[in-house]
Amino acid sequence: MALTGLEIYKLLPKTNCKKCGFPTCLAFAMQLAQKKVELSKCPDASEEAKKTLEGASAPPVKLVKIGAGAKTFQVGEETVLFRHDDRFYNQCGLAPRIPDNLSAAAMSETIEKIKQLHWMRVGMEIGVNLVALENASGSPDTFTNAAKTLSRSLDLPLILQSDSAENLVAAGSVVKDKRPLIFAANSANFEVLAKFCKDANLPLAVRGKDIEETADLTARVKELGVAEQVIVAPYESVKENLHFLTKVRRAALKKTFRPLGYPAAVCAYLAKGDSLDQLCDAAIYIAKYGGIVIINAFENWEVLPLVTLRQNIYTNPQKPIAVEPKLYKIGEPNENSPLMFTTNFSLTYYTVEGEVEASRVPSYILAVNTEGLSVLTSYSGDKLNEKIVAKAMKDAGVENIVKHRKLIIPGLVAVMSGKLEEETGWQVIVGPKEAAYIPKFLQTVWK
Numbered sequence: 001m002a003l004t005g006l007e008i009y010k011l012l013p014k015t016n017c018k019k020c021g022f023p024t025c026l027a028f029a030m031q032l033a034q035k036k037v038e039l040s041k042c043p044d045a046s047e048e049a050k051k052t053l054e055g056a057s058a059p060p061v062k063l064v065k066i067g068a069g070a071k072t073f074q075v076g077e078e079t080v081l082f083r084h085d086d087r088f089y090n091q092c093g094l095a096p097r098i099p100d101n102l103s104a105a106a107m108s109e110t111i112e113k114i115k116q117l118h119w120m121r122v123g124m125e126i127g128v129n130l131v132a133l134e135n136a137s138g139s140p141d142t143f144t145n146a147a148k149t150l151s152r153s154l155d156l157p158l159i160l161q162s163d164s165a166e167n168l169v170a171a172g173s174v175v176k177d178k179r180p181l182i183f184a185a186n187s188a189n190f191e192v193l194a195k196f197c198k199d200a201n202l203p204l205a206v207r208g209k210d211i212e213e214t215a216d217l218t219a220r221v222k223e224l225g226v227a228e229q230v231i232v233a234p235y236e237s238v239k240e241n242l243h244f245l246t247k248v249r250r251a252a253l254k255k256t257f258r259p260l261g262y263p264a265a266v267c268a269y270l271a272k273g274d275s276l277d278q279l280c281d282a283a284i285y286i287a288k289y290g291g292i293v294i295i296n297a298f299e300n301w302e303v304l305p306l307v308t309l310r311q312n313i314y315t316n317p318q319k320p321i322a323v324e325p326k327l328y329k330i331g332e333p334n335e336n337s338p339l340m341f342t343t344n345f346s347l348t349y350y351t352v353e354g355e356v357e358a359s360r361v362p363s364y365i366l367a368v369n370t371e372g373l374s375v376l377t378s379y380s381g382d383k384l385n386e387k388i389v390a391k392a393m394k395d396a397g398v399e400n401i402v403k404h405r406k407l408i409i410p411g412l413v414a415v416m417s418g419k420l421e422e423e424t425g426w427q428v429i430v431g432p433k434e435a436a437y438i439p440k441f442l443q444t445v446w447k
Contacts, residue, residue, distance in 0.1 A: 003053070005030040011049040012042060019043050035059050035079045060252045062262050063090070064203050064228045064291075066130065067157025068179045073129045075230070075291040076263035081253055084317055090263075091314040092285075093129040093292040094306060095159055097269060099136035100146035107146070111153045113298040119307070122321055122346035126307040128156065132183070132294045133171075135162035140170040147171040151178050159205075159294070165189035169196050176200045181292075183265070184232045190217055194224035205265055207232035211247055215259035222259075230292065233266040238281045241266055242288060249289040263291030279306065286310050320372030321346040327396040328353070331362035338446050339398060340408035340431060341366040341389060345374045351435045359439035361446070364402065368392040375410050386419040393424060408446075 009029035020041040022028040031037045032053070039045060039053050063077040073093050080086045096117070098110055118127030131150055135143040143162060150158060158180035162168045168182050169192070184205035185193040197204040204226050208214030218229055231248060233241040245264050251257040268282035278295070279302055285293045286309055297303050315321055325344045330353060342352045344367040356363050368389055370378035378384035393399070393407075405426045409417060411433035421428045432441050 003033060005033040008032050008053060011052055013044045015044065017044065060256055060261050062228065064230055064263055066159070066179060066181045066203055068177065071155050071157060073157045078249075079253070081249060083313065087316045087318065088314050092290050092310055094303070094310070095130035095132040095292060095294045096128055096298055097132045097134055097294050097296050098146075098150070099134050100143045101137035107149060110298060111150070114154060114156070116300065117298070117303050119304065121308065121311060122350050123323055124311065124321070126311050128303060128307070130157045130159055130292065132159040132161055135164065135167050135171075138164070140164070140167040143167050144171045144174055147175045147180075151175045157181070159183050159292070165192045168193060172196065172200065172202060176202060179203070181205055181230060185217065185221060187213060187217060190221055191224065194221045194226050198225035203228035203230060205230040205232050207234055209234060211244060211260070215257070218262060219259045229262045231260065231262045231264045233264055236270040236272070238271050238284055242284060245285070245289045264289060265292035265294065266290045267294045269294065269296035275302065282306055283309055287313060322372030323349045323367055325367050325369035325392065327398060327401070328365045328367060330356045330365060331360075333362040333364050335401065335403045337361075337402065338363040338408060338442060339366065339402050339406065340364070341368050341392070342410060343368055343370040343373060343375050343378050343384060345370065345372050348374050352438065355435045355438040356442070359442040361442040363442065364398070366392055366396055366398065375412050379413050379416070384413065386416055386423040389420060390423045
């Protein structure tokens, strides 16, 4: 049972030494109860307290790391069922599935497709995170050789999928330095795979026939020394898997039930239906509560909607995505080029930037610090007014960069044009209300 902040406080030194970074031991205890800090932050906690608070200080969903180096993928450590209660911390991983029995040419083509599954959106890189290699051939040699090929050709972490423990050990042994996820242990082979993963320090996926068998398996695997585990949703039906994933997450968060306190993986390609049906299923798993979703998709049009959805779900709802507030150059502008401003809300800024680039008119865009809010939202909340814009212009030194003394403002805040002219002494030109009209505006209206 989870301890309250006051119960945790009673076990702390109560010295208010601030070594943990909090002003008082009570403040630290409250954060510890909410799983927002670790007990290790308190250097003076007694051994008895550490033992008692082990459960309280550990996140309800275990953090699991797959891969090695810069591309290591982290999953788990979630603290809430619903994003609006706080946020989701470690984004769901998307893993295209590759059968190991592809021809050399088909394998090379597939690898090249996977390399293209990365994009920049609102200043953030989005794309697939892992690659799932399936032992479709049933051959340990074919499986091992394919694992070597993917390990050499891609910098993404690997998931090794097979029904054969022997084949998993064979392939996992040759790429163990890449720290792949071994997928998956069941009631018949968990002892063999647990021993291998413990010795090789690899994460292990566990698949039971139902939630009860899954909980039993994770407990046994942990007793055998494997701490990093991933629970596999065992069904083909999206309805049954959704129920399974929800029960696992609720048991971990609400009941602090440790045997189910692990991130979950699901194979979205198992459901009946065409590729569009499977993509819809994958979208459901991204929302609830797939930690890793294995997909049978390699084309841009298939994967881009999924990673866009994931980005929207896993951003912090309490902190808008923002760009650095400063003056940006689009193309090669000079002292006679247009100067316009917008807010530093990423979606707003990059929308405006894209349309300015499409106009082929070299320009300056001043991103005004509105704490990451959009144009109308920031104006309504007085985060955008003539004084804030004037200060942004002064801080960016625009008077030394352009000589025309003309400023284009968003059409949605045309009402502030008069006060802005009085504040800055510049001529204010009201631009379009919609970013889509910026190219025509710059090409025809700007003088």
